[in-house]
Amino acid sequence: QKEVEQNSGPLSVPEGAIASLNCTYSDRGSQSFFWYRQYSGKSPELIMSIYSNGDKEDGRFTAQLNKASQYVSLLIRDSQPSDSATYLCAVIVAGTASKLTFGTGTRLQVTL
Amino acid sequence: EAGVTQSPTHLIKTRGQQATLRCSPISGHTSVYWYQQALGLGLQFLLWYDEGEERNRGNFPPRFSGRQFPNYSSELNVNALELEDSALYLCASSLGQISNQPQHFGDGTRLSIL
Numbered sequence: 001q002k003e004v005e006q007n008s009g010p011l012s013v014p015e016g017a018i019a020s021l022n023c024t025y026s027d028r029g030s031q032s033f034f035w036y037r038q039y040s041g042k043s044p045e046l047i048m049s050i051y052s053n054g055d056k057e058d059g060r061f062t063a064q065l066n067k068a069s070q071y072v073s074l075l076i077r078d079s080q081p082s083d084s085a086t087y088l089c090a091v092i093v094a095g096t097a098s099k100l101t102f103g104t105g106t107r108l109q110v111t112l
Numbered sequence: 113e114a115g116v117t118q119s120p121t122h123l124i125k126t127r128g129q130q131a132t133l134r135c136s137p138i139s140g141h142t143s144v145y146w147y148q149q150a151l152g153l154g155l156q157f158l159l160w161y162d163e164g165e166e167r168n169r170g171n172f173p174p175r176f177s178g179r180q181f182p183n184y185s186s187e188l189n190v191n192a193l194e195l196e197d198s199a200l201y202l203c204a205s206s207l208g209q210i211s212n213q214p215q216h217f218g219d220g221t222r223l224s225i226l
Contacts, residue, residue: 031211034214046216098143
Protein backbone atom coordinates (compact mmCIF):
# COMPACT_ATOMS: atom_id res chain seq x y z
CA GLN A 1 0.00 0.00 0.00
CA LYS A 2 1.33 3.40 -0.96
CA GLU A 3 1.86 5.81 1.90
CA VAL A 4 -0.10 8.59 0.19
CA GLU A 5 -2.68 7.81 -2.49
CA GLN A 6 -4.47 10.07 -4.92
CA ASN A 7 -6.60 9.41 -7.95
CA SER A 8 -4.47 10.42 -10.93
CA GLY A 9 -7.44 11.80 -12.86
CA PRO A 10 -7.90 13.74 -14.96
CA LEU A 11 -10.73 15.29 -12.99
CA SER A 12 -12.74 17.46 -15.31
CA VAL A 13 -15.05 20.16 -13.93
CA PRO A 14 -16.83 23.03 -15.67
CA GLU A 15 -15.84 26.62 -14.96
CA GLY A 16 -17.57 27.90 -11.83
CA ALA A 17 -18.13 24.45 -10.33
CA ILE A 18 -16.62 22.98 -7.18
CA ALA A 19 -13.63 20.69 -7.68
CA SER A 20 -13.11 18.05 -5.02
CA LEU A 21 -9.70 16.44 -4.73
CA ASN A 22 -9.09 13.53 -2.38
CA CYS A 23 -6.11 11.95 -0.69
CA THR A 24 -5.72 9.02 1.69
CA TYR A 25 -2.68 8.16 3.76
CA SER A 26 -1.64 4.97 5.46
CA ASP A 27 0.26 6.04 8.59
CA ARG A 28 -2.04 6.91 11.50
CA GLY A 29 0.76 8.85 13.16
CA SER A 30 0.91 11.40 10.34
CA GLN A 31 0.72 14.89 11.73
CA SER A 32 1.01 17.47 8.99
CA PHE A 33 -0.76 17.66 5.66
CA PHE A 34 -0.19 19.91 2.69
CA TRP A 35 -1.67 20.60 -0.72
CA TYR A 36 0.56 21.81 -3.52
CA ARG A 37 -0.36 22.92 -7.03
CA GLN A 38 2.00 22.11 -9.88
CA TYR A 39 1.61 23.50 -13.36
CA SER A 40 3.18 21.48 -16.16
CA GLY A 41 6.94 22.02 -16.23
CA LYS A 42 6.88 24.14 -13.09
CA SER A 43 7.67 23.54 -9.44
CA PRO A 44 5.08 22.79 -6.73
CA GLU A 45 3.42 25.79 -5.11
CA LEU A 46 2.04 25.50 -1.58
CA ILE A 47 -1.71 26.11 -1.43
CA MET A 48 -2.81 24.90 1.99
CA SER A 49 -1.52 23.30 5.14
CA ILE A 50 -3.72 21.59 7.72
CA TYR A 51 -2.80 19.98 11.01
CA SER A 52 -6.01 19.26 12.94
CA ASN A 53 -9.32 17.62 12.15
CA GLY A 54 -11.92 19.75 10.45
CA ASP A 55 -11.99 22.36 7.74
CA LYS A 56 -9.58 25.17 6.93
CA GLU A 57 -10.58 27.81 4.44
CA ASP A 58 -8.41 30.21 2.46
CA GLY A 59 -10.17 32.14 -0.26
CA ARG A 60 -11.63 29.72 -2.79
CA PHE A 61 -9.77 26.79 -1.23
CA THR A 62 -10.93 24.60 1.65
CA ALA A 63 -8.85 21.78 3.08
CA GLN A 64 -10.60 19.07 5.07
CA LEU A 65 -8.87 16.60 7.39
CA ASN A 66 -10.31 13.47 8.98
CA LYS A 67 -7.61 11.64 10.89
CA ALA A 68 -9.92 8.82 11.95
CA SER A 69 -10.57 7.98 8.30
CA GLN A 70 -7.00 8.93 7.26
CA TYR A 71 -8.39 11.21 4.64
CA VAL A 72 -7.59 14.74 3.53
CA SER A 73 -9.34 16.64 0.77
CA LEU A 74 -9.13 19.94 -1.08
CA LEU A 75 -12.20 21.77 -2.36
CA ILE A 76 -11.84 24.50 -4.95
CA ARG A 77 -14.91 26.69 -5.26
CA ASP A 78 -15.77 28.69 -8.39
CA SER A 79 -13.17 26.76 -10.39
CA GLN A 80 -11.33 28.78 -13.02
CA PRO A 81 -9.41 27.61 -16.10
CA SER A 82 -6.27 28.88 -14.35
CA ASP A 83 -6.86 26.21 -11.68
CA SER A 84 -6.07 23.54 -14.27
CA ALA A 85 -2.96 21.86 -12.89
CA THR A 86 -1.80 18.80 -10.98
CA TYR A 87 -2.60 18.91 -7.28
CA LEU A 88 -0.20 17.10 -4.98
CA CYS A 89 -1.09 15.87 -1.54
CA ALA A 90 1.88 15.70 0.83
CA VAL A 91 2.15 14.28 4.31
CA ILE A 92 4.78 14.35 7.01
CA VAL A 93 4.70 10.79 8.26
CA ALA A 94 5.40 10.33 11.96
CA GLY A 95 9.02 9.53 12.66
CA THR A 96 10.31 10.72 9.31
CA ALA A 97 11.58 14.03 10.64
CA SER A 98 10.25 16.63 8.19
CA LYS A 99 10.40 14.39 5.13
CA LEU A 100 7.43 15.16 2.86
CA THR A 101 5.85 12.06 1.32
CA PHE A 102 3.92 12.98 -1.80
CA GLY A 103 1.08 11.35 -3.61
CA THR A 104 1.39 11.07 -7.36
CA GLY A 105 -1.04 13.93 -7.86
CA THR A 106 -4.46 14.49 -9.38
CA ARG A 107 -4.67 16.33 -12.68
CA LEU A 108 -7.51 18.85 -12.69
CA GLN A 109 -8.99 20.23 -15.89
CA VAL A 110 -11.40 23.14 -15.67
CA THR A 111 -13.40 23.41 -18.87
CA LEU A 112 -15.02 26.53 -20.32
CA GLU B 113 10.97 38.67 -0.18
CA ALA B 114 12.94 36.42 -2.49
CA GLY B 115 11.83 32.82 -2.73
CA VAL B 116 13.97 29.73 -2.99
CA THR B 117 16.44 30.14 -5.83
CA GLN B 118 18.11 27.30 -7.70
CA SER B 119 20.88 27.23 -10.28
CA PRO B 120 21.43 26.32 -12.98
CA THR B 121 17.99 26.11 -14.58
CA HIS B 122 19.12 23.42 -16.95
CA LEU B 123 22.14 21.14 -16.88
CA ILE B 124 23.21 18.71 -19.57
CA LYS B 125 25.75 16.03 -18.74
CA THR B 126 26.90 12.72 -20.11
CA ARG B 127 26.99 9.37 -18.37
CA GLY B 128 29.75 9.06 -15.79
CA GLN B 129 30.15 12.80 -15.26
CA GLN B 130 29.47 14.67 -12.06
CA ALA B 131 26.80 17.34 -11.53
CA THR B 132 26.51 20.08 -8.92
CA LEU B 133 23.20 21.78 -8.26
CA ARG B 134 22.83 24.83 -6.02
CA CYS B 135 20.06 26.20 -3.84
CA SER B 136 19.55 29.33 -1.76
CA PRO B 137 16.72 29.16 0.78
CA ILE B 138 14.23 31.83 1.70
CA SER B 139 15.80 34.34 4.07
CA GLY B 140 15.36 33.12 7.65
CA HIS B 141 14.90 29.49 6.67
CA THR B 142 17.54 27.13 8.01
CA SER B 143 16.25 23.83 6.60
CA VAL B 144 16.89 22.83 3.01
CA TYR B 145 15.40 19.77 1.31
CA TRP B 146 16.19 18.14 -2.01
CA TYR B 147 13.67 16.15 -4.05
CA GLN B 148 13.85 14.33 -7.38
CA GLN B 149 10.95 14.34 -9.81
CA ALA B 150 11.59 11.98 -12.70
CA LEU B 151 9.29 12.14 -15.74
CA GLY B 152 5.99 10.49 -14.96
CA LEU B 153 6.96 9.79 -11.37
CA GLY B 154 6.15 11.54 -8.15
CA LEU B 155 8.44 13.64 -6.04
CA GLN B 156 10.94 11.52 -4.18
CA PHE B 157 12.73 12.80 -1.09
CA LEU B 158 16.51 12.91 -1.42
CA LEU B 159 18.12 14.82 1.45
CA TRP B 160 17.39 17.20 4.30
CA TYR B 161 19.92 19.63 5.77
CA ASP B 162 19.51 21.84 8.78
CA GLU B 163 22.10 23.99 10.53
CA GLY B 164 24.81 22.54 8.33
CA GLU B 165 24.06 18.92 9.17
CA GLU B 166 22.45 16.14 7.14
CA ARG B 167 19.29 15.26 9.10
CA ASN B 168 17.60 12.69 6.88
CA ARG B 169 18.24 10.83 3.66
CA GLY B 170 15.94 9.12 1.19
CA ASN B 171 16.43 5.80 -0.59
CA PHE B 172 19.08 6.97 -3.02
CA PRO B 173 22.59 5.59 -3.59
CA PRO B 174 25.61 7.25 -1.95
CA ARG B 175 26.60 8.92 -5.21
CA PHE B 176 23.89 11.43 -4.33
CA SER B 177 25.36 13.71 -1.69
CA GLY B 178 25.28 17.29 -0.63
CA ARG B 179 26.14 19.85 1.93
CA GLN B 180 24.83 22.98 3.56
CA PHE B 181 26.94 26.08 4.00
CA PRO B 182 27.02 28.50 6.96
CA ASN B 183 24.71 30.87 5.07
CA TYR B 184 22.22 27.95 4.78
CA SER B 185 22.60 27.61 1.03
CA SER B 186 23.08 24.08 -0.20
CA GLU B 187 24.65 21.99 -2.93
CA LEU B 188 23.51 18.67 -4.29
CA ASN B 189 26.22 16.60 -5.93
CA VAL B 190 25.53 13.61 -8.14
CA ASN B 191 28.52 11.51 -9.09
CA ALA B 192 28.88 8.88 -11.80
CA LEU B 193 25.76 10.10 -13.57
CA GLU B 194 23.44 7.51 -15.06
CA LEU B 195 20.72 7.94 -17.66
CA GLU B 196 18.07 7.34 -14.98
CA ASP B 197 19.27 10.42 -13.11
CA SER B 198 17.57 12.60 -15.73
CA ALA B 199 14.93 14.46 -13.75
CA LEU B 200 13.80 17.74 -12.28
CA TYR B 201 15.64 18.35 -9.03
CA LEU B 202 13.74 20.52 -6.62
CA CYS B 203 15.02 22.32 -3.58
CA ALA B 204 12.69 23.43 -0.80
CA SER B 205 13.25 25.37 2.40
CA SER B 206 11.42 25.77 5.70
CA LEU B 207 11.86 27.25 9.14
CA GLY B 208 14.20 25.18 11.28
CA GLN B 209 13.70 21.66 12.56
CA ILE B 210 10.05 22.11 13.51
CA SER B 211 8.62 19.21 11.58
CA ASN B 212 5.28 20.68 10.64
CA GLN B 213 6.56 23.77 8.88
CA PRO B 214 5.48 24.08 5.24
CA GLN B 215 8.20 23.63 2.65
CA HIS B 216 8.48 26.15 -0.17
CA PHE B 217 9.98 25.05 -3.46
CA GLY B 218 12.34 26.67 -5.90
CA ASP B 219 11.87 26.47 -9.66
CA GLY B 220 14.14 23.45 -9.94
CA THR B 221 17.11 22.34 -12.00
CA ARG B 222 16.35 20.12 -14.95
CA LEU B 223 19.19 17.63 -15.31
CA SER B 224 19.49 15.80 -18.59
CA ILE B 225 21.90 12.91 -19.03
CA LEU B 226 22.93 12.08 -22.58
